Amino acid sequence: MRAPTPAEKLLLSLGIDSAKEIDVEAIAWDAGAEVRFAELDSCEARIIGYGNRAIITVEERSILPRKRFSVAHELGHWKYHRGRSFVCRKDDIGNQLKGPTDPERVADSYAADLLLPSFLFVPMAAKTRKATFEAIDEIRAEFGTSRTATALRMVDLGPEPAMLICHGAQKRRWFRRGDDVPDRWFPRDEIDAESAAMDVLHGHCERTPRTLIGADAWFDRRDAEQYEVFEQTVRMATGDALTLLTFKSLAMLT
Numbered sequence: 001m002r003a004p005t006p007a008e009k010l011l012l013s014l015g016i017d018s019a020k021e022i023d024v025e026a027i028a029w030d031a032g033a034e035v036r037f038a039e040l041d042s043c044e045a046r047i048i049g050y051g052n053r054a055i056i057t058v059e060e061r062s063i064l065p066r067k068r069f070s071v072a073h074e075l076g077h078w079k080y081h082r083g084r085s086f087v088c089r090k091d092d093i094g095n096q097l098k099g100p101t102d103p104e105r106v107a108d109s110y111a112a113d114l115l116l117p118s119f120l121f122v123p124m125a126a127k128t129r130k131a132t133f134e135a136i137d138e139i140r141a142e143f144g145t146s147r148t149a150t151a152l153r154m155v156d157l158g159p160e161p162a163m164l165i166c167h168g169a170q171k172r173r174w175f176r177r178g179d180d181v182p183d184r185w186f187p188r189d190e191i192d193a194e195s196a197a198m199d200v201l202h203g204h205c206e207r208t209p210r211t212l213i214g215a216d217a218w219f220d221r222r223d224a225e226q227y228e229v230f231e232q233t234v235r236m237a238t239g240d241a242l243t244l245l246t247f248k249s250l251a252m253l254t
């Protein structure tokens, strides 16, 4: 297992050893930050710091997993960008298009480590044995996290090599490839007509079962024709299609 990150070290130092104990407001308080909830018009969350104290304000009308992620995200700013104030819009939090050194992504990464720490996530994900949305739902019920945040974690730390791809009506918005998946597997811009992901994108269903499909439906490479992948797609609150791909053939992974 990888070495604990700063957020994971903080949890360990607080003696937290189960998902249900991750109380972000208490953790924030401990770090000198008071959390308030209010109706915010121009942003999803913000942090104003002065000296060793800060006030984090989070949009109260958002769903609980979102609010928890926002608190953890602001704590990421508190850890790494102390001395600056941040006003984080919906687009800033959990935006997969920003580069890894962007302050918003740094804060997101801290939030993922705080809410889904590897020392708790990896053993639970290993028990599910497969990277599916059913497994993700089981895990996020324990951790109180969103489906997308949990699915991203599944790609990074789950029981099998996987890829997560988000498509909007026009084309692919973003994707995340697990460390075990070679770079040559770069997903197509558009969803293939053969893929059941199309039904989800068109709103005909909310979720597809995990199904085998020719890898060429997802990858525009000549050698893709020889392989099959498992695909499973769910409809996001935004209407976008979120697909998990896992690999049937080990040859794709070498």
Ligand SMILES: [Zn+2]
Binding pocket: 073, 074, 077, 086, 087, 088, 092, 093, 103, 104, 107
């Ligand atoms: Zn932010």
